Amino acid sequence: MFRHLRDTFAQAPRTLALVWSASRRLTLVLGSVTVAASLLPLLVAYVGKRIIDAVVAASPAEALRWVLLELAVIAVQALAQRGLSLLRSILGARLSLDVNLRILEKAQTLELRHFEDPTFYDQLTKARREASSRPISVVTELFQLFQNTLTLAGYAVLLLQFSGLAVLGLLIATVPATVAEMRFSGLAFRLRNWRAPEGRKLNYLEHVLANDGHAKEVQLFGLGPLFLSRYRQLGETLYREDTALARRRAGWAYVLSLLGTGAFYACYAILALSAAKGAITLGELTLYVVAFRQGQQAFQSILTAVGGMYEDNLYMSNLFQFLAIPTRRAESPKSLQARAELGIRFDDVGFRYPGQERFALRHIDLFIPAGQSLALVGENGAGKTTFIKLLSRLYEPTEGRILLDGKPLDAWEPGALRNRIGVIFQDFNRYQLTVRENVGMGSVDHLREDLRIERAIERGGASDVISAFEGGLETQLGRWFHSGAELSGGQWQKLALARAFMREEADILILDEPTAALDARAEAAVFERFRALAEGRTTIVISHRFPTVRAADRIVVIEDGRIVEQGSHDELVAADTRYARLFELQASGYR
Numbered sequence: 001m002f003r004h005l006r007d008t009f010a011q012a013p014r015t016l017a018l019v020w021s022a023s024r025r026l027t028l029v030l031g032s033v034t035v036a037a038s039l040l041p042l043l044v045a046y047v048g049k050r051i052i053d054a055v056v057a058a059s060p061a062e063a064l065r066w067v068l069l070e071l072a073v074i075a076v077q078a079l080a081q082r083g084l085s086l087l088r089s090i091l092g093a094r095l096s097l098d099v100n101l102r103i104l105e106k107a108q109t110l111e112l113r114h115f116e117d118p119t120f121y122d123q124l125t126k127a128r129r130e131a132s133s134r135p136i137s138v139v140t141e142l143f144q145l146f147q148n149t150l151t152l153a154g155y156a157v158l159l160l161q162f163s164g165l166a167v168l169g170l171l172i173a174t175v176p177a178t179v180a181e182m183r184f185s186g187l188a189f190r191l192r193n194w195r196a197p198e199g200r201k202l203n204y205l206e207h208v209l210a211n212d213g214h215a216k217e218v219q220l221f222g223l224g225p226l227f228l229s230r231y232r233q234l235g236e237t238l239y240r241e242d243t244a245l246a247r248r249r250a251g252w253a254y255v256l257s258l259l260g261t262g263a264f265y266a267c268y269a270i271l272a273l274s275a276a277k278g279a280i281t282l283g284e285l286t287l288y289v290v291a292f293r294q295g296q297q298a299f300q301s302i303l304t305a306v307g308g309m310y311e312d313n314l315y316m317s318n319l320f321q322f323l324a325i326p327t328r329r330a331e332s333p334k335s336l337q338a339r340a341e342l343g344i345r346f347d348d349v350g351f352r353y354p355g356q357e358r359f360a361l362r363h364i365d366l367f368i369p370a371g372q373s374l375a376l377v378g379e380n381g382a383g384k385t386t387f388i389k390l391l392s393r394l395y396e397p398t399e400g401r402i403l404l405d406g407k408p409l410d411a412w413e414p415g416a417l418r419n420r421i422g423v424i425f426q427d428f429n430r431y432q433l434t435v436r437e438n439v440g441m442g443s444v445d446h447l448r449e450d451l452r453i454e455r456a457i458e459r460g461g462a463s464d465v466i467s468a469f470e471g472g473l474e475t476q477l478g479r480w481f482h483s484g485a486e487l488s489g490g491q492w493q494k495l496a497l498a499r500a501f502m503r504e505e506a507d508i509l510i511l512d513e514p515t516a517a518l519d520a521r522a523e524a525a526v527f528e529r530f531r532a533l534a535e536g537r538t539t540i541v542i543s544h545r546f547p548t549v550r551a552a553d554r555i556v557v558i559e560d561g562r563i564v565e566q567g568s569h570d571e572l573v574a575a576d577t578r579y580a581r582l583f584e585l586q587a588s589g590y591r
């Protein structure tokens, strides 16, 4: 029990600090109104006693005065209650926004590997899932606890005048219910925590069933019933588990609360007997009965609040754990012996995805002189995209190192590195934003520079797409928002290319399957422009299309995570290489 109690409040200081930082003013006001609200019931009970005493003493004027006073106190009490719930909801909303912001801010400091890791995803989901509701409940519970404890203390002082033993008995009778409440809160929390992957699966099924991106395939393959039945099955299982726990919890709560009620009525009987014997006045009887009853109610509320706090505490520890995930190492510019070379060097680089046994890339030794155009070729899953992820520092190599202009990537200031490299991945983003933003995101500092954006659009080959829109750069894209224009796959890709071309300062351009969705003419046009633009820059292109690949200065063939061949198109074709065979194969397909 003590461990439970300690656990219940373990996160309270940090939670309070969170509340405090959300709004000092609101916290202070809430604190003072809470104190006032907790003392008012005592006053009401006391005034009630005075009314009865006045009635018994047969003094109508006095009785009336006390009744009027009670009315006034009740009015103030009602005001305090309303004020409290208003304050709680305002502070709760503030806190919910703050916590959500903290979670999202934290997410921005994490690395790509976190997002590709299911354990992390569970943690993020758990933190986000309750970020809007928990903080409100923390505030409410914390202050209710405070309020009820004060009220209870007040009543206890009052009741001690009658019998200290009765007070003790009453309190002890409520202990089992407290313990049960905490136990069940813990169970509920663990159940939910343990089920996080199932919860995520449920969310995913929901997403597939009710999302524009999936609707096409779901309808054409008739997948609706299949996904729906999986959703139902999983949902029903979770429902059964939840309700079973809720039933047990309610049953125990009822049985144990009877204990408290029994104790209350025992005290009531003693009080009634004392009053009948004339040991206490009728006014005192009323006062004590009210005090007992309300004291017990306050105690019940404390119980509920403690149960809630226990759950909140567990949630908060989840949240704090998430916020404490170590973020990207502080960059420590190393003193190093920089090689005097311009270009990208892979120095026996090997890489394994976190949690994977297999190396996705191994023993990669490669020097790409500045200004060279390189094409990466290889079958699906060979490791091409991984190569790019390492070069753009989304991941750190497991073995070896990568140098840019003789300096290891991790010695580069991240901003400077980002500015030098422009990358468009095959699964580029389609932002549900305007054309300006979709292109301008390539270089946010230049989001308002129409000329630069238009230049990028022209280079990406997207001018014809945009000229069809009346709204020009301000046209909303995508279907999520009202009057958004949906684009074809190729049109989206042109915009993504335009986004890459926004990086006019970048001297390394990387395109991962940049033209897969483009028709042959558009692809040829893009590459013609690309070559012109890329003059003097380093370019790395991943493509399965040989017309694109053959134009590169150097072609690197990757197989199973290793470089197996390299050379110019002519060199590779002249020798009997895998590349030559693949080229033959594709060429014959086009005949």
Ligand SMILES: Nc1ncnc2c1ncn2[C@@H]1O[C@H](COP(=O)(O)OP(=O)(O)OP(=O)(O)O)[C@@H](O)[C@H]1O
Pocket: 116, 353, 354, 356, 360, 378, 379, 380, 381, 382, 383, 384, 385, 386, 387
């Ligand atoms: N996030 C990841 N976690 C674990 N393994 C991954 C991850 N991404 C890729 N892999 C694995 O690494 C290997 C290389 O993948 P990569 O994406 O680099 O291939 P690719 O050559 O770009 O393929 P494609 O031509 O299909 O795009 C594959 O075996 C893949 O299963």
